[in-house]
Amino acid sequence: MIPAAFEYVAPRSVAEAVALLRQHSYDAKVIAGGQSLIPMMRFRMAQPRVLVDIGRIPGLDYLREEDGFLRIGALVRHATMEHSPLIQERYPLLAATARVVADPLVRNLGTVAGSLVHADPAGDWAAALMAARAQVVAAGPDGERVIGIDDFLVDTFTTALEPDELVVEVRVPIPGPRTGGDYQKIERKVGDFATAAVAVQVTLDEAGRCQQAGIGLCAVGPITLRATAAEEALVGQPLDEATIRKAAALAAEAAQPTSDLRGSAEYKRDMVRVLTLRALRNAAA
Numbered sequence: 001m002i003p004a005a006f007e008y009v010a011p012r013s014v015a016e017a018v019a020l021l022r023q024h025s026y027d028a029k030v031i032a033g034g035q036s037l038i039p040m041m042r043f044r045m046a047q048p049r050v051l052v053d054i055g056r057i058p059g060l061d062y063l064r065e066e067d068g069f070l071r072i073g074a075l076v077r078h079a080t081m082e083h084s085p086l087i088q089e090r091y092p093l094l095a096a097t098a099r100v101v102a103d104p105l106v107r108n109l110g111t112v113a114g115s116l117v118h119a120d121p122a123g124d125w126a127a128a129l130m131a132a133r134a135q136v137v138a139a140g141p142d143g144e145r146v147i148g149i150d151d152f153l154v155d156t157f158t159t160a161l162e163p164d165e166l167v168v169e170v171r172v173p174i175p176g177p178r179t180g181g182d183y184q185k186i187e188r189k190v191g192d193f194a195t196a197a198v199a200v201q202v203t204l205d206e207a208g209r210c211q212q213a214g215i216g217l218c219a220v221g222p223i224t225l226r227a228t229a230a231e232e233a234l235v236g237q238p239l240d241e242a243t244i245r246k247a248a249a250l251a252a253e254a255a256q257p258t259s260d261l262r263g264s265a266e267y268k269r270d271m272v273r274v275l276t277l278r279a280l281r282n283a284a285a
């Protein structure tokens, strides 16, 4: 199908983009890589009157460590994450996620921030960034505010972002020493959305006990889910097989899957258990 008619504007600064969003409010939509918005417009599930293309705003494609955070600018593409030596060397969870988001064509255009704002419960970045306890920086008419990932993701396709706000950055706390992570995804074929996926990040103390744990579940609920009880079962414990199995069972309990073309709810719940086992073993290693 062909999208409904729309006006196209390409601001050259964040301030200009925010002013446009303020002016047009719910009639406007930001477009970054267009990999979710354009399909939605073609199906007429989204019919914005004004498209605010942020792709020409300079200086939003940075990826660097600064002030205790990995800072991911709003125009950082999935492929940039995939090929970044910094991500490959220091962020195993994010590296594993970047490799399995969609296919290379989508990864060349789609952005991490766009994926988060789209808030698809099957979005891979949301689960990974939840496990990594990320924060979202939003710019609005009154300046910037920082929103924790759990507060940012409100419901299916719904975030805490106001219509006149733009995400300018996603921040991930730089992990301490003895941190490991992994992303395990099961998909029907390469490039597909997850049937189920699990993101894990763990930090051990000097004695080998788990100091911090993050577990995000993808595609097994109406929204990205945090497996809180599983995280709590890990903290203070050595990452041995018994602890890992207990956490995996608790993660499966936290899932809220529904049956669809990708599999039955029962199958998906058990996949969460299996994927959590694998991810935790890899993270511990």
Ligand SMILES: Cc1cc2nc3c(=O)[nH]c(=O)nc-3n(C[C@H](O)[C@H](O)[C@H](O)COP(=O)(O)OP(=O)(O)OC[C@H]3O[C@@H](n4cnc5c(N)ncnc54)[C@H](O)[C@@H]3O)c2cc1C
Binding pocket: 029, 030, 031, 032, 033, 034, 035, 036, 037, 038, 039, 054, 074, 100, 101, 102, 103, 106, 109, 110, 111, 112, 113, 114, 115, 116, 117, 118, 122, 123, 124, 125, 165, 166, 167, 168, 191, 192, 193, 194
């Ligand atoms: C064939 C195909 C397969 C896919 N497979 C997967 C998959 O396996 N896993 C997965 O996670 N995703 C998958 N996707 C979805 C896609 O990867 C992401 O959702 C997409 O890249 C979102 O980023 P974008 O920059 O393209 O966002 P856009 O499509 O431009 O925008 C998406 C939404 O975010 C808003 N937005 C974007 N940037 C900002 C910003 N900075 N501030 C405020 N609002 C903003 C837009 O208004 C819109 O509502 C697939 C997509 C396609 C087409």
